[in-house]
Amino acid sequence: MGEAPQSSVVSKAEAGDRLPVILQVVPRLNSSGGTERGTVDIARAVAAAGWGSLVVSAGGPLVGQLRNHEIRHIEMPVDSKNPLVIRANIQRLASLVREAGVDIIHARSRAPAWSAHAAAQRTGCHFVTTVQGIHGTDFALKRRYNAIMTRGELVITNSRFTAEHVIEMYQADPARIRIIHRGVDLDVFTPEAVSSARIIGLAERWRLPDGAPVVMLPGRLTSWKGHHLLIEAIERLGRRDICCVFVGEEKERGNYRSALERDIERRGLGGVVRLVGGCRDMAAAYMMADVVVSASSRPEAFGRVVAEAQAMGRPVVAADHGGAREIVIDGETGWLFAPDDPAALAAALGEALSLPEDPRANLAHRAMTRVREHFGLKKMCNATLSVYAEVLEGNGAGQP
Numbered sequence: 325m326g327e328a329p330q331s332s333v334v335s336k337a338e339a340g341d342r343l344p345v346i347l348q349v350v351p352r353l354n355s356s357g358g359t360e361r362g363t364v365d366i367a368r369a370v371a372a373a374g375w376g377s378l379v380v381s382a383g384g385p386l387v388g389q390l391r392n393h394e395i396r397h398i399e400m401p402v403d404s405k406n407p408l409v410i411r412a413n414i415q416r417l418a419s420l421v422r423e424a425g426v427d428i429i430h431a432r433s434r435a436p437a438w439s440a441h442a443a444a445q446r447t448g449c450h451f452v453t454t455v456q457g458i459h460g461t462d463f464a465l466k467r468r469y470n471a472i473m474t475r476g477e478l479v480i481t482n483s484r485f486t487a488e489h490v491i492e493m494y495q496a497d498p499a500r501i502r503i504i505h506r507g508v509d510l511d512v513f514t515p516e517a518v519s520s521a522r523i524i525g526l527a528e529r530w531r532l533p534d535g536a537p538v539v540m541l542p543g544r545l546t547s548w549k550g551h552h553l554l555i556e557a558i559e560r561l562g563r564r565d566i567c568c569v570f571v572g573e574e575k576e577r578g579n580y581r582s583a584l585e586r587d588i589e590r591r592g593l594g595g596v597v598r599l600v601g602g603c604r605d606m607a608a609a610y611m612m613a614d615v616v617v618s619a620s621s622r623p624e625a626f627g628r629v630v631a632e633a634q635a636m637g638r639p640v641v642a643a644d645h646g647g648a649r650e651i652v653i654d655g656e657t658g659w660l661f662a663p664d665d666p667a668a669l670a671a672a673l674g675e676a677l678s679l680p681e682d683p684r685a686n687l688a689h690r691a692m693t694r695v696r697e698h699f700g701l702k703k704m705c706n707a708t709l710s711v712y713a714e715v716l717e718g719n720g721a722g723q724p
Contacts (some may be wrong), residue, residue, distance in 0.1 A: 325491065335616040340633055344428065344716055345378065345424045345426045345427050346375060346377055346378070346426070346712060347417075347420070347428070347429050348362045348366065348377075348379045348380070348430045349380045349432065349436040349439075350363045350379065350433055351382060351435060352382065352383060352434055352435050354384045355385045355386055356544075356573075358482075359454075359457075362506065362507075363379060363386075363432055364379075364389050365704070365705060367390060368395070369708070370709065371395055375712075377394045378395070378420075379396050380398045380400050381400070381402060382399065382400065382401055387399075387475065393554065395471060400417070402505075403435060403436070405435050410435065413439035414439045414442040414446065415443075416439075417429070417440055418446045421444075426447075427713055427716060428447055428452055428716070429444045429450070429451050430712075431472075434470060437473055450477055450716070451474035451475070451559055452477060453475065453480065454481070454482075455474070455479060455480070455482070455486055456482045456483070457625050458623065462611070465495045478501075478714065479501050479502070480504050481540060482625055483625060483646070484503055485625065485646050485649070487501050496721055502707075504700070505647075505699035505704065506631065506665075506704075507703060507704025508695060508699050508700060510701060513607050513636055514607075523612055525608075526603070526609060532612065536566055536567040537614040537615075537677055538569060539558070539613070539614065540568075540610070540613035540615070541568070541570050541617045542572060542616065543571065543572045543620075544630045545574040545581055545599070545617055547580060547621075548595065549619065549620055550618075551619075553666055554619050557593060558597060559671075560666055561670045564596055565597070567596065568596055568597040568598070569598055569600055570599045570600065571603060573602040584599065607636065611636060613638050614638075615639050615641055615677060616629065616639070617640045617641050617642070618640065621643075624647050627646065627651055634651065635692060637691065639687060641658065641663075642658060642659070643661060648660065651695075651699065653690075656690055661671040
């Protein structure tokens with residue numbers, strides 16, 4: 325197990341006339357997920373390197389971004405978990421591999437990985453996987469289904485935490501794991517790139533009170549993201565001069581939003597905590613925040629919000645587990661608090677909100693520098709292409 329190599333991405337396979345062709349397979353190309361956006365980012369990087377770049381999915385809004393960069397997208401029902409559909413996808417993918425001369429199939433999710441793995445075996449092309457989440461392992465059948473993501477010749481994980489999980493849970497060979505942290509687009513998430521007009525427009529849309537310190541929790545409205553925990557922490561903090569903003573759409577079935585609103589009212593925080601829905605301009609949103617919170621009750625495999633907020637120079641308070649431990653240096657680039665502990669969260673918030681101007685600027689500088697050195701999009705793309713080159717050079721262990 326180790327960090328992906330950062331050497332030149334030019335492989336021995338490029339010594340011939342034909343450059344490699346990489347096929348990524350992802351269930352859908354929706355705009356919200358890190359897996360989907362990462363697929364587009366890598367597809368663009370592969371194309372920019374002069375290699376062949378293809379993506380298979382069941383479609384979605386991000387297909388347009390691929391087409392804008394003249395990257396071929398093939399629509400296929402690879403989002404299906406139906407065994408009959410998965411079996412049919414094996415032949416579809418195998419035919420595509422032969423037709424396009426694919427050298428590597430890169431599977432990014434479980435359902436398409438089953439058909440992609442079989443297609444790779446059938447055609448003799450290489451097979452690589454990326455594990456970006458921690459899936460349930462309560463049942464043996466579930467673990468077997470998940471384990472397909474550890475069958476790559478090389479297995480990319482988005483954090484050391486994820487790598488340790490797949491080693492412990494699925495007995496993956498550490499020598500075949502390459503850790504590549506999710507990359508933040510530093511052309512987008514940098515304070516200099518955000519105009520005052522964008523910030524003011526968003527503040528007016530959300531009707532934020534002038535001069536009130538803003539505590540922001542970005543993330544879809546789902547129970548494990550820690551909204552109720554933050555509401556209790558705000559109550560414990562005892563300040564009514566702040567504005568706490570939940571940024572994200574409701575994804576769960578049921579009335580989670582209504583339950584949050586009832587909790588807010590029950591605690592007398594109606595004028596303090598507000599739900600503003602989704603946001604398409606998160607760079608501007610972060611610029612309005614005095615503190616950004618990640619309060620998930622379950623460990624995040626990486627923690628994209630934490631990295632993006634730090635790239636914008638925002639103080640971050642995050643639960644002390646999962647990928648956040650790899651992004652935040654407690655007390656130097658942000659604060660880590662005991663998970664599911666509202667008192668600990670309230671204490672960290674109080675410290676962050678009371679930070680004087682100069683120490684705040686110093687913390688922002690340290691956080692931004694660390695993100696730019698370790699968690700940038702360019703670093704992620706170069707490391708992924710290096711993994712492809714490593715496989716093509718024959719350094720992978722072969723498909724297990």
